[in-house]
Amino acid sequence: MDYLGEAIALTIDTIILGTCIKQYIKSKKAMSMIQGAPILDIDKNLQEIVNTHPEKKLEYVSIRGTVKPIGNPIISSNNPKVSGVIQLLSIKEHVIQRSTAGFWSEHERLIQETHNIMPFVIESKGYNVEIVDPLAAEVLDMDVISDVFSPTVPSVMDHIWGFFAGVRQRGVQTTEKMLRKGSVITGIGELIASEDGLSLRLEPPKNGAPFYLTNMQVTSLVRKLDDTRRNYRLLCIAFGVVGIILGGLIARRYWRDRCKKLDEEKRKRQLEDTRRERRRRVRDDNLPEAHLCVVCRVNPREIILLPCGHVCLCEDCADGILELCPVCRATIDKKSAAYIA
């Protein structure tokens, strides 16, 4: 394919541009939704407010309170003094890998990830709201309790093997993160009252709006989303410009190739016309009927068709007849010049 390089570059650019536009729209939408979500206090009035709404729910609100487990909290595996309601344990392997270009670069591979969750509420002034499905949150801020990197001590064999395999072990990183008991978080989501109207829960919104459990205040979260939105806008502009340039280059090349092709065809046609004209001038006009081409009945017979051997066409008509002899319908394998003396 003629335009393979350009087409690949344009496709990659379009994919990246598409992703950036998607992220830009997403952060812009999230920002306006959060700005439109009422910030409510968890207090004795909250239950009443929710109960007065249709279906006893508020589609998108922001509340803030202290994390408190329902029942026993999870005790940290690395620090027995720390307890919380969500625990994330992950093991990552660090390797140095040789790329296809021959360079060595560092990579991380997630080997294992485990989540432990305890049901919990966020509480303020003695009132509370249960948090449902916290792992579905778009942002879930947790504290790093432990982050240990154990380097691998390679043997000589490992070095040799690593050189040929193109992968060298660097070590293993074990991380423990927790949403700690007693931390203050902002929850943004759908607030629903229970059937009996006595308790409240915050859930991932059913209208597709993002669910947040963050230690940031709403204003900081909006600022962060605004930064993200602005970065994506810049990326959109950059990749958009690259796309336009690439598109322009392809269009210019296509146009040049087309002009060249048309010119060539024109030249070929002119050459052919000149040849015909020359042939016409040297032909004998007073030929007997039997010597005239069977197609045009004007020019002399000049071409022999093989294998049937019929000499029945002039050179001009022979150009247009490719498959069958017009006299005996035999397949034409070859055409040759014939001279009738």
Ligand SMILES: [Zn+2]
């Ligand atoms: Zn003819």
Ligand SMILES: [Zn+2]
């Ligand atoms: Zn024939």
